[in-house]
Amino acid sequence: KQAGRNNVTTFQPDMEETARTRSELTMDLRHAVFNRELSLAYQQQNDTVTEEVVGFEALLRWSHPKHGNVSPAVFIPIAEEDGLIGSIGEWVLREACREAASWRKPMRIAVNVAPSQLSSMELPSLVHSILLETGLKASRLELEVTETGIVADQQLALHVIRQLKALGVRIAMDDYGTGYSSLSMLQRFPFDKIKIDREFTSAIGTTPEAEAIILATVALGRALGRPVLAEGVETAAQLAFLRKAGCREVQGFLFGMPTGKAGAARIAGIRRPVSRLRVADAALIP
Numbered sequence: 001k002q003a004g005r006n007n008v009t010t011f012q013p014d015m016e017e018t019a020r021t022r023s024e025l026t027m028d029l030r031h032a033v034f035n036r037e038l039s040l041a042y043q044q045q046n047d048t049v050t051e052e053v054v055g056f057e058a059l060l061r062w063s064h065p066k067h068g069n070v071s072p073a074v075f076i077p078i079a080e081e082d083g084l085i086g087s088i089g090e091w092v093l094r095e096a097c098r099e100a101a102s103w104r105k106p107m108r109i110a111v112n113v114a115p116s117q118l119s120s121m122e123l124p125s126l127v128h129s130i131l132l133e134t135g136l137k138a139s140r141l142e143l144e145v146t147e148t149g150i151v152a153d154q155q156l157a158l159h160v161i162r163q164l165k166a167l168g169v170r171i172a173m174d175d176y177g178t179g180y181s182s183l184s185m186l187q188r189f190p191f192d193k194i195k196i197d198r199e200f201t202s203a204i205g206t207t208p209e210a211e212a213i214i215l216a217t218v219a220l221g222r223a224l225g226r227p228v229l230a231e232g233v234e235t236a237a238q239l240a241f242l243r244k245a246g247c248r249e250v251q252g253f254l255f256g257m258p259t260g261k262a263g264a265a266r267i268a269g270i271r272r273p274v275s276r277l278r279v280a281d282a283a284l285i286p
């Protein structure tokens, strides 16, 4: 059950059902936060050379009472369109920061930020108050933004990103290579990291073009002083290629599937002694 809950999609509406299901999902999504149907899965990120865990990415999960797990790829766009992303995004940020603040090891937590969140002037002050409230150090929070999140209103996005960086928060460019991938964006925006999309990683070994793009992106990242992380690493051969290419970090099923908060805390170390008491208590039960 644990694996099923945190795994990638199960529910994909077919064409005929799509319209009806969509409006149904929109209504259900309104209650999802309140009904505690949302949760976060955490996927580790590893140093390519030492293979150590350096952080986690928080990935949103929706356990729908009727449809089971609905993929964020399906419901995030709905939340965007319906104006629900603000409250959902705030819940995600608070939950992820609170969780990371409870870890013993000061690992990084990466949180995805939707385009409309990035074009809200209120995002920096929201992040600031969540950091104060949870006690998470700003440098441990990394916000993942996508190219589409930036093209909508570049001026505004740049303003918001600068304010976030002033707080000490890190910014990662997510899904690099799949959107506009404009080099001027890399020039204008102060990203701390470039995340190469799984599309390229999965083509290692079969598509020379993808390999060339990865090598060029890693070289570009190095020249710009920005570490590169490759997403969707599933095989040892992909890891070997990325290590040789000089890619700093990796994320993917090879190292770990997204796991629940207990799984992440096992790796990151639990600071509160509470859980140890629980274990001791449990041992007393025959």
Ligand code: C2E
Residues within 6 Å of the ligand: 008, 009, 043, 058, 059, 060, 071, 072, 073, 076, 092, 112, 113, 114, 144, 174, 175, 198, 231, 232, 233, 234, 251, 252, 253, 254, 258
């Ligand atoms: P993403 O940010 O690029 O997240 C990576 C996705 O790739 C995740 O899918 C993850 O489970 C999957 N993945 C990781 N490693 C592997 C691998 O080795 N092989 C394969 N086949 N897949 C892998 P997921 O969790 O379904 O999320 C899909 C997208 O939904 C995310 O892409 C992100 O754009 C969006 N998303 C997820 N959580 C949030 C959130 O809290 N807020 C926002 N705004 N978007 C979110």
Ligand code: MG
Residues within 6 Å of the ligand: 057, 112, 144, 174
């Ligand atoms: Mg991401």
Ligand code: MG
Residues within 6 Å of the ligand: 174, 175, 195, 197, 231
């Ligand atoms: Mg990504």
Ligand code: MG
Residues within 6 Å of the ligand: 175, 197, 198, 231
């Ligand atoms: Mg991706």
